[in-house]
Amino acid sequence: xxxxxxxxxxxxxxxxxxxxxxxxxxxxxxxxxxxxxxxxxxxxxxxxxxxxxxxxxxxxxxxxxxxxxxxxxxxxxxxxxxxxxxxxxxxxxxxxxxxxxxxxxxxxxxxxxxxxxxxxxxxxxxxxxxxxxxxxxxxxxxxxxxxxxxxxxxxxxxxxxxxxxxxxxxxxxxxxxxxxxxxxxxxxxxxxxxxxxxxxxxxxxxxxxxxxxxxxxxxxxxxxxxxxxxxxxxxxxxxxxxxxxxxxxxxxxxxxxxxxxxxxxxxxxxxxxxxxxxxxxxxxxxxxxxxxxxxxxxxxxxxxxxxxxxxxxxxxxxxxxxxxxxxxxxxxxxxxxxxxxxxxxxxxxxxxxxxxxxxxxxxxxxxxxxxxxxxxxxxxxxxxxxxxxxxxxxxxxxxxxxxxxxxxxxxxxxxxxxxxxxxxxxxxxxxxxxxxxxxxxxxxxxxxxxxxxxxxxxxxxxxxxxxxxxxxxxxxxxxxxxxxxxxxxxxxxxxxxxxxxxxxxxxxxxxx
RNA sequence: GGUCGGUUCGUCUAGGGGUUAGGACGUAUCCCUUUCACGGAUAAAACACGGGUUCGAUUCCCGUACCGACUACCA
Numbered sequence: 001x002x003x004x005x006x007x008x009x010x011x012x013x014x015x016x017x018x019x020x021x022x023x024x025x026x027x028x029x030x031x032x033x034x035x036x037x038x039x040x041x042x043x044x045x046x047x048x049x050x051x052x053x054x055x056x057x058x059x060x061x062x063x064x065x066x067x068x069x070x071x072x073x074x075x076x077x078x079x080x081x082x083x084x085x086x087x088x089x090x091x092x093x094x095x096x097x098x099x100x101x102x103x104x105x106x107x108x109x110x111x112x113x114x115x116x117x118x119x120x121x122x123x124x125x126x127x128x129x130x131x132x133x134x135x136x137x138x139x140x141x142x143x144x145x146x147x148x149x150x151x152x153x154x155x156x157x158x159x160x161x162x163x164x165x166x167x168x169x170x171x172x173x174x175x176x177x178x179x180x181x182x183x184x185x186x187x188x189x190x191x192x193x194x195x196x197x198x199x200x201x202x203x204x205x206x207x208x209x210x211x212x213x214x215x216x217x218x219x220x221x222x223x224x225x226x227x228x229x230x231x232x233x234x235x236x237x238x239x240x241x242x243x244x245x246x247x248x249x250x251x252x253x254x255x256x257x258x259x260x261x262x263x264x265x266x267x268x269x270x271x272x273x274x275x276x277x278x279x280x281x282x283x284x285x286x287x288x289x290x291x292x293x294x295x296x297x298x299x300x301x302x303x304x305x306x307x308x309x310x311x312x313x314x315x316x317x318x319x320x321x322x323x324x325x326x327x328x329x330x331x332x333x334x335x336x337x338x339x340x341x342x343x344x345x346x347x348x349x350x351x352x353x354x355x356x357x358x359x360x361x362x363x364x365x366x367x368x369x370x371x372x373x374x375x376x377x378x379x380x381x382x383x384x385x386x387x388x389x390x391x392x393x394x395x396x397x398x399x400x401x402x403x404x405x406x407x408x409x410x411x412x413x414x415x416x417x418x419x420x421x422x423x424x425x426x427x428x429x430x431x432x433x434x435x436x437x438x439x440x441x442x443x444x445x446x447x448x449x450x451x452x453x454x455x456x457x458x459x460x461x462x463x464x465x466x467x468x469x470x471x472x473x474x475x476x477x478x479x480x481x482x483x484x485x486x487x488x489x490x491x492x493x494x495x496x497x498x499x500x501x502x503x504x505x506x507x508x509x510x511x512x
Numbered sequence: 513g514g515u516c517g518g519u520u521c522g523u524c525u526a527g528g529g530g531u532u533a534g535g536a537c538g539u540a541u542c543c544c545u546u547u548c549a550c551g552g553a554u555a556a557a558a559c560a561c562g563g564g565u566u567c568g569a570u571u572c573c574c575g576u577a578c579c580g581a582c583u584a585c586c587a
Contacts, residue, residue, distance in 0.1 A: 012587050047586055112585075129514055131583075162585055180517070189515050189583095197585040204587050228516055228582040253518080254581070263580075309536095313525060317535050336525080339580060343523045346537045356550090392550045469546045481548035 005037025005218050009070075010208070012044040013055035016281035016290065017062050018266045019342075020223060020255040023307045027252065028221045029068045030308070030330040037218070041073035042211060043084040046201045053284060062278040062292075066300050067323055080215040085207050092202040095210050095240070096163045096195050100143075104239040105195055107161045108132075108142040109154055131191035134169040163196040165205075165236065173231040178219075178250040178332045185231045193232055205229065209236045212247055221250045221332070224339075225263070250332050253311050254339045264342060274344040278303070297396025298347065302354035306347045310340045320353055348395050356392055363387045363400065370401035376408050382491060389487050404483075407491060411478040411500065414508060418470060418480040423508045426463045427471030431501050433457050434472075438498040445494050447486035454486075475504035 009025040011017055017025075032039035041063075043056055060075065072078035082088055099105035110118075115132070118140065122130035137144060142164070143151045155161065171187040195206040202210070212220065230249055237246040254263040258272060268276045270291045279292035293303050305321055313336075314321070314329040321329060355363065364383040371378045378386075386404050394400055406412075434457045443449055454472070458465040473485050476497055482488065489497050 010587095014587070044587065050586060108585095115585090126513095129583075160585095164585095183516070185516070191583080194585045199585075201585090203585070208587090223581090224517070225581055225587090231516090251517085256580080258523080261579090309524065311524090315526075317526085319536065338518055340525095341523060343537070346524065349537055390549090393548085464546095466546045473547065479547090483547095483549080484545090485547080 005035040007032040008040045008042050010042040010044050014050040015052050016277045017059045018276045033327040034330050038071040041070045045086045105165050106143045108164050109161050110141050133191045160198040162194045164192040217247045220247045224251045224254050227251045256339045256341045297398050299354045302351040306350040360384050360387050366397035367400040385491050389483050414478045418474050422471040427468040430458050430468050435498045435501045438494040441494050446490045450489040451486045476500045
């Protein structure tokens with residue numbers, strides 16, 4: 001029997017999850033499902049200073065909105081529980097000590113001032129890399145330089161210490177990345193990273209490797225920012241003696257800002273003119289709200305579809321994929337290597353495609369709800385008629401109300417630019433007559449009959465309809481643009497159309 | 513600075529030793545439409561540069577340039 005495929009998404013709750021993180025979660029999810037494996041959520045909250053209240057719930061809510069589900073998580077524990085590293089704290093020290101015992105790690109007592117001084121000294125001496133490594137550690141205060149009994153004494157006295165990994169001086173570290181192929185680095189360029197912090201918490205490097213091992217993770221799909229520390233992770237697997245079960249790595253290209261300067265970050269907020277977060281995030285300190293895609297009107301499936309295509313493609317011309325179809329089509333081989341700039345126009349296009357694929361009934365719900373929020377009651381029938389007429393004109397569900405509220409409530413104003421050009425004697429004549437005809441009309445008032453009545457009216461006045469059409473639109477909608485006017489008439493009904501025409505006749509000033 | 517990674521239309525990308533370098537978004541024009549949009553059609557638009565290897569390189573190799581990530585007791 002082959003090994004069960006297990007992937008994890010391991011965010012740290014230091015703020016809202018941004019879209020790059022969401023894409024990472026999505027790719028992990030897609031691959032796990034594609035392989036018939038398991039997908040777990042692990043919260044990496046080892047940095048107590050950066051913990052942000054609400055961030056964990058935010059992660060949960062965001063992924064739930066998108067339909068990215070976990071087989072195991074803090075809220076759905078499996079046999080790898082617990083799923084928060086803070087709750088696993090007790091287990092890390094023994095692994096660090098194991099490494100110390102094997103000679104792959106050591107205690108270090110240097111204070112932050114001393115570390116700072118070391119870096120300054122090295123920088124002044126034009127050392128290329130002021131880091132704690134196989135050379136510089138010989139001049140620092142650690143269990144490699146201090147006498148054994150002094151180390152023991154310091155430990156026993158409760159003096160703060162960290163445990164650092166002892167990077168070998170000369171070793172070629174190789175890593176076969178699923179996206180990038182073989183990557184080789186020399187251990188001399190690596191530094192002795194801290195594994196256990198003085199507060200007793202592990203750093204990412206230790207906790208990540210230990211937990212991935214304990215949780216039997218088979219594939220690690222993460223952002224490219226982790227590539228430089230991947231060799232360290234490979235070394236740690238080796239030091240622990242876990243090479244045989246080391247997961248495969250795939251480092252994803254980064255999501256870049258549209259201007260091409262740097263990776264997209266949480267701090268970009270909505271400065272870029274579009275959200276960087278899946279759902280609204282309220283900063284509890286400042287009270288400010290950072291916009292989310294959900295609140296801007298993006299449909300979860302459309303957003304997911306868009307995100308999936310940022311760095312991946314199925315190899316053919318298809319672009320519209322449901323989550324199920326994405327799982328079916330997904331493969332790591334088809335993930336690109338280059339960073340990806342974010343293009344909001346394409347996101348909007350995806351949203352439009354998804355809206356058009358939705359049923360009139362579903363879309364009418366949005367219009368009814370939005371209208372109600374503005375104190376306007378709309379009948380189901382009318383809402384569906386409006387949606388039917390306008391569904392290929394909107395980008396977001398909220399557009400149904402904002403673009404068509406002129407149908408549902410009193411006109412607020414007339415477009416003066418149109419009025420000053422089109423509201424002439426002829427228009428007034430036709431409209432006056434048409435209002436009268438409408439009063440007497442007793443057939444079925446639909447787009448067809450509305451139009452023939454209007455045509456007949458204009459003809460009776462000896463006026464070409466085309467010449468006054470803009471004025472007709474203006475009188476009833478207040479605007480020069482909009483959906484098919486005769487369909488709008490049909491939705492409005494004879495009485496309302498006649499009323500609006502008379503109101504316009506009373507309000508607008510005739511030119512010439 | 514160092515280490516690592518990357519580079520096909522403005523953007524997302526397909527392709528890969530011989531192609532009119534394909535698609536999508538966006539842009540422009542035309543058609544449709546008594547408006548706008550939708551839809552349809554068309555157009556402009558790319559292999560970073562320099563060397564090799566080769567009969568032939570956008571594709572393979574090496575340099576250069578540029579972009580990016582990393583370089584914390586953050587993840």
